[in-house]
Amino acid sequence: MNSWSRNPAAGAPVPALMESDHPVPADHLSLPERGFAVDRRKALITAGFLWAAFAAMVFAVTHALTATVDSGLLRLFRSGPDLSLAGPRLVLETVRDVTALGGVFLRNLFALGAVVALLFFRLRREALILGATVVSGWIANSALKLLVGRERPMIVPHLTEAGGESFPSGHSFGAAVVYIGIAIAFAAMSRRQSVRYTIIGAALVLSAMVAASRVVLGVHFPSDVVAGWLGGAGWAFLAAALFYRPAESLVPPDR
Template structure:
C-alpha cells in the first residue's frame, strides 16, 4: 500500500515536471514570435536604441562604458558563443558520453546540436534586419541581425549539453549546477553582443527565447525516448 502511494506521488511529480517544461518551451516560442512580429512592425526601435545607448559613454557612442578592460572581457565572453568554441565543447561532451558507454545519448546530442544550428541559420534567413548602426561594432560581423546567432546557439548548445549531462547525474544539486552554469553562460554571451554593438537587445532576447525553447524540447524528446527504452537510461531517476 505504501509502495503504491509512493509510486503515485512519483508519477504525479514526473508528469508535473513534464508539463512545466512543455509550457516553458511553448512560452519561449511564443516570446520569439511576439518579438519577431514587433520587430517587423518597427515597434522595438525605441526600446532597442535606449538600451544600446545605455551601454555607451554619454556624448560618445564610440566609447563603451567600463573602459578597455571591460571591452576586452566582453570580446572574450562573446567568443563563448562562437562556432569554434561551441564545437570544441560539444565534441568534448560527445567524447565523454562515448567513454561512458552512452552511444545513444551521444548520437542524440549530436543531432540536437546540429539541429539547433540549422534552426539558427533558418531563423536568420527568414529575417533581414540590419545590424545596429548607432555605434561602432566591437567585433566583425557579416550576417543579418535578427535573431542573435551567438545568443541562440549559446542557449541551444550549453542548455542542451547541460540537460543531457544532468540525465546521467544522480545528485540533484549537480544537476541544478550544470543547468545554472549553462544559463549564466548563455546570458553573458547575449549581453556581450549588445555591449559590443553588433546586436539590438531584441535580437538577443529572441535568440535566448528560441534557443531555450529548443533545449527544452530536446529534453522532452529525450524523456520520451528514455521511457520507450530507445535512449540510454538515466542514472539518477532524477525527474
C-alpha cells in the same frame, strides 16, 4: 624490514617488497550504465513558455515596437562623442572573451568535447540527443534569420567583426542551444534534483552572458539577443523532449 636485491642492469641494491607488503588499491570511478530519463513533460512546458516569448519578440520586432528600447540600450554602454565603450580596456577584452564562447568554433568545439565525454561515460543515448540538438538548432537558427532578414544596427561603432542577418542573434541562439543542451545531458547523470537544476541554471546564465555581450559590442539590437536566447533555450529543451524516444530506440537501455 625490507629485504634488498640488486638491480641487474646497474648492480645497485634496491629495496624489494616483502610478501606481507601490499600496494595501495587505486580509487575506482563508478560510471553510470545509463543516464536517468529526461522529464519530457517539464522540458516541453519550459520549451512552450520560451517559444511563446520568442514569438512575442518576433511580433514586436516586425511591427517596429522595439526601436526606442533597442536604441537606448545600445547607447547605454557607450560614452563620449565617438560613442566608445565605457570603462577601462579590460572591460572590452572581457566582453570579447565572453562573446567568443558563443562563436561557431568554440561552441561547437565544446559540444564535440561533451559528446566524446558522454561516450566515455557510456551514455550513448545522451550523446546522440546532444548531437541532434546542436545540428538541428543550427538549421533552425539559419532558417529564422532568412525569414526575418533584419539588418544589423548602425547606431554605435561595432567593436568586433559581424556579418549576416541580425535577427535572431546567432551567437545567442547557438550558445543557448549548445550550453543548455550540454547541461541537460550531464544533469541527467544525477539523481538529485538540486544538482540538475544547478547545472542547467549555470548554463542559462552563461548563455545569457554571451547574448548580452553582443549588445555591448554593438553588433546586435537588444531584441535580437533576447529573441535569440529565448529561441535557442526553447530549442534545447524541445529537442531534449522530442529526441528522447528516437534516441532510446536506437540505443536500447540494455546496451
